[in-house]
Amino acid sequence: MATTTDEVVLQVKDLRTYFYTQEGEVRAVDGLSYYIRKGEAVGLVGESACGKSVSALSVLRLIPYPPGIIVGGEVIFQGQDLLKVSEEEMRHIRGNRIAMVFQEPTTSLNPVLTIRRQISESLELHRGLDKEQSLAETIRLLRLVGIPDAERRANDYPFQFSGGMQQRIMIAMALSCDPQLLIADEPTTSLDVTVQAQLLEIIAELRHRLGTAVMIITHNLGVVARYVDRVNVMYAGRLVETAPTDELYARPKHPYTIGLLASVPRLDSPRKQSLRVIKGLPPNLARLPKGCAFHPRCDYAFDRCREEVPQLEEVGPEHLRACFYDADKLQRVDTK
């Protein structure tokens, strides 16, 4: 699937993460494969409970056990299978070579420590800097993410910052150890639109400046259109389509992607344009339908979809999709 292995930072192969709950086995991630190249920005798009966050947590081995367990697959990060390394080594990789930014900055920062303490802690731990060096570096990082008056504000506590500022601090922390990969899970979802734009610009700029590969997990197709090179679309624990950004938006080839694109009102479409609705509800992962998980909601489903699970197949350069319906007959239905 990937081109040459040396330029691939992360390759996930057939990842399966299941949860064992009262309702039975929940296949949150079920045979997921994707890759991210060095310095590339990739979007992982899907609705709630499609397994997108679980897949990211699986990469970092942060799945709470019980009830969750990674039952199979490989997570190759810079040539090393992360599912095979010791917990000790994993601790060294987390936050150091792979960093993560979460949706809720308020719950991710320690409320009783100053920002300076929190950032310099990881610098001293992971990069072995002394007190003075780590303070200088902390201030440099805070400036990098656009915190005004960084010297003074470094001594403030998280509650003294707004949501947008807290998320900047999270990004500064994530970047403190020059990670090769930054995973941002809905980094701007809880923020206002104008602040969202500021933050995504910061991530984009840092990526170009530092060469960090970025995976942005989101439910917002618009965010992805603007800031990533390739898009992976997930549904019910699996990838249903993957393509370079322009290709995906111009020629989506999976009915779910087409449905998602048509169900968001567009700013540039005439008002009162009726939306195309994807019927029904996302499936219960504990009781997935037989065959293609999307078939009960799909307008194109036929007999085969109810029996067999479609696999990813190439429909264009780097463009793969998992669907049995004739690709030539599927196209973007625009609200415009």
Add this chain to the structure above:
Amino acid sequence: MSDSDKLVVVEDLYMYFPVTAGILQKKVADVKAVDGVSFFIRRGETLGLVGESGCGKTTTGRCILQLYEGMRGKIFFDGVDLTQLRKEQMRRMRRNMQLIFQDPFASLDPRMTAGEIIGEPLKVHNLAKGQEYRDQVAELFRMVELEPFMADRYPHEFSGGQRQRIGIARALAVRPSFIVCDEPVSALDVSIQAQIITLLERLREELELTYLFIAHDLSVVRNISDRVAVMYLGRIVEITDSDELYSNPLHPYTIALLSAVPIPDPAVDRTRERIILAGDVPSPINPPSGCNFHPRCFQATDICRVEVPKLKNVGGEHWVACHLVK
């Protein structure tokens, strides 16, 4: 246009919430949630109200329904000044105006069945009894595309989208003419958002409803609204019809807000100018002087720092509060 075309008229609305401190709870400041807002909503129209968190859009909606004490200004509903009504008169009046909430999880009592939730307003307002009551509840279920047999289920047995439908059915139970929809879809997944928007739109046509549609998502608001009002820190900065809002925005805040919303089509999105506003929205406790947008405005001049701009008409339905717009 005669005044009888206007179902709701808001005149010079102010709503300050006191900030208290110390043992004696002395008032030390005000949160100026709504700071001089005037607008109207025509019969059968959807007016969108957009803005970022803390701009006062929710407070404005609740002021119209008279859910707060201590507001200043006038609110006319069907020609009646609601601020002059006595409690009992207002209670009867409330039948005509309902609210749909953002959070379909927090807004339904978990110990009541869906049927009880939807039927409660009928009982409170003595609208139906016995068989008639049961028929009406069943009809309300069908109206929001739920099955009447679900009436015995509890809220936790429904998905987020279905709960929002229950909330809508509850609002419709008293046959209101006006509904304040406060972020009705922002907690939902995109595919479910589209279902709820389509439902609200259908109900508006069938039942001849008038909506105040409050949301932070400009694309959603534009899609459903006839006209849109943009709020910033307690004031309306621009109000115009939905097409004009996109094709000819005039207030710098509206322009920045529009540019921050990505369009899910990279080819189109790349051609758009991006304006990244500096800083955060200031606190409504101590808002900036003059035009309260001036510290973040990329065009601010001296007059903006001193004088509060008034909403002025720039032709047709288009009103803007900015010194730089001639």
